[in-house]
Every structure is written in C-alpha cells, then in structure tokens.
Amino acid sequence: MTEERPAFSPAFRIASIAVLAAVTTVLTRVVQVPLPARGYINLGDVAIVFTAITLGPWSGALAGGLGTALADLLSGPFAFWAPISLVVHGVQGLVVGAVAAAKPGNVLMQIVGGIAGIAVMGGGYLAAGVFLEGAGPAFTEVPGNLIQGGAGVLLGILAGAAVLRAYPPVRQWKW
Amino acid sequence: MIAEMYRPGRSLLHRWDPRAKLLLLPLILAAFFIPGDPVELLVLTGIVVALVAVELGPRELVPPLKTLWPILTLITVLTPPFHRAGPVIVSAWGLPVLTAAGLRFTAVLFLRFLGITLGFFAVVRTVSLDDMVLGLRWFLVPYSACLVVTITLRTIPTLAATWRNVADAHRLRRGAAAGRTRLVPTYLPVLTSVLIESVKAIPLLAMALEGRGFGRRSARTSFAALKSASALAPDLLALAAAAAVLLWPAFLRI
Numbered sequence: 001m002t003e004e005r006p007a008f009s010p011a012f013r014i015a016s017i018a019v020l021a022a023v024t025t026v027l028t029r030v031v032q033v034p035l036p037a038r039g040y041i042n043l044g045d046v047a048i049v050f051t052a053i054t055l056g057p058w059s060g061a062l063a064g065g066l067g068t069a070l071a072d073l074l075s076g077p078f079a080f081w082a083p084i085s086l087v088v089h090g091v092q093g094l095v096v097g098a099v100a101a102a103k104p105g106n107v108l109m110q111i112v113g114g115i116a117g118i119a120v121m122g123g124g125y126l127a128a129g130v131f132l133e134g135a136g137p138a139f140t141e142v143p144g145n146l147i148q149g150g151a152g153v154l155l156g157i158l159a160g161a162a163v164l165r166a167y168p169p170v171r172q173w174k175w
Numbered sequence: 176m177i178a179e180m181y182r183p184g185r186s187l188l189h190r191w192d193p194r195a196k197l198l199l200l201p202l203i204l205a206a207f208f209i210p211g212d213p214v215e216l217l218v219l220t221g222i223v224v225a226l227v228a229v230e231l232g233p234r235e236l237v238p239p240l241k242t243l244w245p246i247l248t249l250i251t252v253l254t255p256p257f258h259r260a261g262p263v264i265v266s267a268w269g270l271p272v273l274t275a276a277g278l279r280f281t282a283v284l285f286l287r288f289l290g291i292t293l294g295f296f297a298v299v300r301t302v303s304l305d306d307m308v309l310g311l312r313w314f315l316v317p318y319s320a321c322l323v324v325t326i327t328l329r330t331i332p333t334l335a336a337t338w339r340n341v342a343d344a345h346r347l348r349r350g351a352a353a354g355r356t357r358l359v360p361t362y363l364p365v366l367t368s369v370l371i372e373s374v375k376a377i378p379l380l381a382m383a384l385e386g387r388g389f390g391r392r393s394a395r396t397s398f399a400a401l402k403s404a405s406a407l408a409p410d411l412l413a414l415a416a417a418a419a420v421l422l423w424p425a426f427l428r429i
Contacts, residue, residue, distance in 0.1 A: 011389045014319055015380035018326035023373050025327065026334045027366075033358065043362065050370060062323075070327060073299060076180040077239035080204075080295040132291075134284045136253025137246060151358060155366060158359065162367040163374065170374055 008175065016173065017062045020051045024067020024089075029074060033151065041144065044068055045152020046159065048093045049117065053110050054160045056174040057097025065090025081128075088124030092117040101174075107157065114153030121149055180296075181303040186230040188301040192410035193310040194401065196298050199417060203294035206421035213282035215424040220290040222420060227297050239296045247285060254281040304328055309401050322389070326380070334373065341368045 028044030035041060047067060052060025069086035072078050099113030100106075122145045129138025164170055183189070188196075203223075210216055227236055255277035265273040302310075305325075312321050342365045384390075419426075 009381060009385070009390075010319070011384040012377070012381040014323055014326070014389065015384060016377045018323045019330055019373050019377050019380065021323065021327040022330035022334050023370065025331050026338055030335050030338055031362075033362065043366070046366060066323065066327065070324070070331075073304070074180060075242075076299060077242040077292055077296055079180070079299045080200075080291050132284075133246060133250055133288060134254040134280070135257050137249035140249060140253070155359065155363060158363055159366045159370055162363070163370050166367070167371050167374060169378075173374075173377075 012173075013059075013175065016055060016059055017066070020047065020055065020059065020063035021067035021070065023047045024051070024063055025071045025074070028068055028071035035147065041148040041151060043152065043155065044071065044089070045092075045117075045121070045149050046155040048089055049096055049110075049114055049152050049156025050160050050163070052093045052097035052117070053100040053113070053157065054164065054170055054174070055097075057094045057101060058175060060093030060097040061090045062093075064093030084124070084128045088121055088128070091124065092121045095120050104174075107161075110157050110160075111153065114149075114157065118146060118149035118153065122146055180299045182231075182300055184231070184301065186301065188226075188230045188297060191301070191413060192401065192407055193302045193306040194313055194407065195410040195414045196302050197307070197310045197314065198414055200295065200298060202414075202418055202421055203291060203298075205425070207287045207290045207294075209422070210424035211283060212424070213279055213286060216283060216286035216290065219421065219424070220286045220293075223290050223293045223297070227293055231297065231300060235300065236293075239293060243289065243292060247289065250284050250288060251281060254284055305399065306401070309397075309399060312397075313401060322384075334369070337372055338365070338369050341365050341372075 024044055024047035027047045028042045031043045032040040033043065044067065048060060048064035051063045055063075065086040068089040069082040072082040072085050096110075096113040096117035099116055100110045103109040122142060125145055126138055126142060129141055206219055207216065210219070224236065255273045258277040258280045259271050259274050261275035261277075261279075263271040263274050264278060265271075305328075308321050308324050308328075311324075312318065345365050345368075
C-alpha cells in the first residue's frame with residue numbers, strides 16, 4: 001500500500017502541469033466540434049476549466065497557458081499568437097480556479113468562475129485582436145470565442161465531476 | 176497526428192543558430208510595429224515574403240496564406256468603416272465608404288499582420304521545438320520550465336492517439352446514433368475517459384522523474400547541447416544584419 005503525498009512534490013507538480021498542458025494542446029488542436037450554423041470550435045477551454053477546478057488555480061494557469069501557447073506554436077501560421085494565448089488562457093485558468101476554490105465542490109461557484117474565465121478570455125483576445133487586426137475583425141471573433149468558452153465551462157465542469165467520481169485520488173492533488 | 180511545424184532543410188535559415196532565431200522574434204515584432212507608414216511596411220513585408228520564398232521555397236507561402244486569407248479579407252472589408260477621417264475616396268448613397276485614413280490604416284493592419292505572421296512562420300518552420308527548448312535554457316529559462324515543455328511535447332502524440340482510440344470506441348458503441356454530433360452526449364464520455372487516462376499517468380510520471388533525480392541539487396548534464404557561445408559569433412553578426420534590414424524605418428526616423 002502506498003501513501004500518497006502528491007501535490008506538494010516538485011516532481012508531481014512538473015508531471016501534472018506537463019500532462020494537463022498536453023491535454024490542453026490536444027483538445028485545442030485535434031478536436032474540432034462542428035457548430036450547427038457553420039464553422040468549428042475547439043475544446044481547449046474544457047481542459048483549462050477542468051484543470052482549474054480539479055487541480056487548483058496555479059495548475060489551471062500554467063497548464064492552460066502553456067497548452068494553448070504550444071497549440072499556437074504547432075499551428076504554424078498563428079505562432080505569433082502563442083505569447084498572447086499563454087497570458088490570456090493562463091489568466092483564464094487562474095481566475096476559474098481561484099473563484100472555484102472559494103467554495104470547493106460548489107457547482108455554482110464553478111459556473112461563476114467559468115463565466116469570469118470566459119470574460120477574461122474573450123476580453124483578452126478582443127484587446128489583442130483590436131491591436132493586431134483592427135476593431136472590425138476583432139469583434140467578429142467575439143461570438144465564436146463566447147460559444148467556445150461556454151462549451152468549455154459546460155463540459156469542463158461535467159467532466160471534472162465525472163473524473164472526481166471515477167478517480168477520487170485527484171481530490172488530493174489540488175495546489 | 177499533431178506534427179510540429181519544423182521541416183528539416185539546408186537553407187541559411189535552417190543553419191542559423193536557434194538562439195539567434197529566438198532573438199529574431201522580438202525583432203520582427205519591433206520591425207512591424209515601429210513604422211506606421213504603409214510604404215515602409217510594404218517593403219518590410221516584401222522582404223519577409225522574399226525570404227520565405229527564396230529560403231524555404233515558394234510553395235511554403237501557400238499554407239500560411241491559405242490560413243490567413245479569411246482574416247486578411249475581414250481586415251480589408253471591416254477596417255475602413257472605423258476610420259473615416261480624411262478625403263473620401265469611395266462613397267455610397269452620400270455616405271463615405273472608404274476614406275484616405277481608412278485606406279491607410281487598412282494597409283497598415285493588413286501588411287503588419289501578414290508580415291509578422293510570415294516572419295514567425297519562417298522561424299517555427301526552421302527551428303525544431305527541441306532546439307527551441309535548448310535555446311530557452313541558454314537564455315536562463317529555469318530547468319523545470321524547460322522540462323515541463325519537453326515532457327508536454329513528448330506526451331502530445333500519445334494523448335492524441337488515445338483521444339482517437341477512445342473516440343472510435345465510443346462511436347462503435349453508439350452504433351446508429353454515431354452519425355449525429357451533439358456536444359454533451361458525443362464528447363463528454365470521450366473527454367471523461369481521456370482525462371481519467373491522463374490524470375492516472377501523473378503519479379507514475381512524477382515517480383519516474385524522482386527516480387531520474389529530479390529535485391536533486393547536483394549540477395545537471397544535458398544529452399543535447401547547442402554550439403558554444405564563441406561559435407555563435409557568425410550567427411550574431413547575421414542577426415545584427417537582419418536587425419539593420421528589418422529596423423531601417425526606425426533608424427531613418429532617428
């Protein structure tokens with residue numbers, strides 16, 4: 001029988017950030033969910049919300065920021081968005097995790113945190129978009145970002161609850 | 176399959192040291208943000224396009240342009256209405272559609288976006304992520320941060336394969352309903368399975384890291400290394416030349 005003392009070991013923190021950043025990259029780059037009207041959204045936000053509410057704000061910030069930045073770097077043409085994604089999704093993960101951690105396990109707080117995270121993500125990309133592409137194109141991206149963020153909150157919270165039920169040791173991994 | 180953007184080659188850009196290319200990235204940003212004149216930006220963008228075409232081949236221009244054209248179209252169509260100062264160039268029903276200021280700002284945004292995107296594309300196309308991580312370590316980015324990036328890069332292909340396998344398994348189980356894609360019923364079971372698989376790997380990976388000595392205070396060795404600092408001189412000279420080419424509009428202002 002092993003005695004777990006996971007969340008406080010530096011090796012554990014490195015491993016958890018690396019694996020969940022990889023999850024974020026895969027859900028951002030590989031998974032494309034078709035929208036009813038047209039176009040696609042990715043599920044990167046699901047990984048950020050999941051990580052933030054199950055493993056805490058710092059995990060959410062580091063894994064979310066790094067995972068989305070790597071997804072941008074691997075995409076080629078949008079490589080220069082990597083630093084922006086690193087900051088925007090990093091702050092998103094931090095905000096979602098911090099709000100959710102105020103009342104651990106409370107779904108309402110997770111939803112509030114998720115909505116705050118959407119505001120941070122949407123606002124961050126809007127600001128960067130206005131700066132880089134101009135106001136017109138930047139505003140056209142807002143609805144897509146909001147839909148993607150909303151899907152991320154919904155699936156992230158549901159997946160978090162399912163994983164906690166199926167694999168309870170995760171409860172002790174928050175830091 | 177998630178492939179990194181790097182394509183091996185023998186071009187001058189490929190042979191350039193990754194540390195010099197990392198320094199080139201902020202230089203590209205500065206080069207395209209300092210000038211506000213469309214003509215200067217046109218020359219700079221022309222230089223970057225020529226660089227990609229000559230060094231990597233004209234075909235390498237196709238993937239980024241294919242990805243960029245919707246955004247470039249949006250910039251062209253939606254920017255003029257936000258900038259109505261100056262003489263009217265095109266009007267409809269008495270309302271200004273395109274003014275001199277609108278045209279100028281549209282050209283600036285269009286060329287800046289295109290130039291920065293192609294510049295960054297040229298760098299990520301010619302430097303492997305492994306070399307990029309080594310370069311970051313040389314710039315004193317903490318070892319633990321580089322280790323996280325390295326492990327993430329190694330984990331991504333495995334996880335992508337896991338996602339596909341789990342998604343295929345769930346599709347088979349859903350049978351006749353498999354054709355319909357609904358957000359929660361379609362994706363939640365796959366997500367849950369992949370997330371459980373992923374989090375279960377974390378303690379094992381942590382134990383492996385500790386087993387390999389992570390956390391010890393002794394000096395670290397490295398399997399792969401970049402060339403010595405003294406051998407970097409030609410690359411830094413080339414970087415200085417690139418800075419002179421890219422930042423000439425700023426020098427002209429001084």
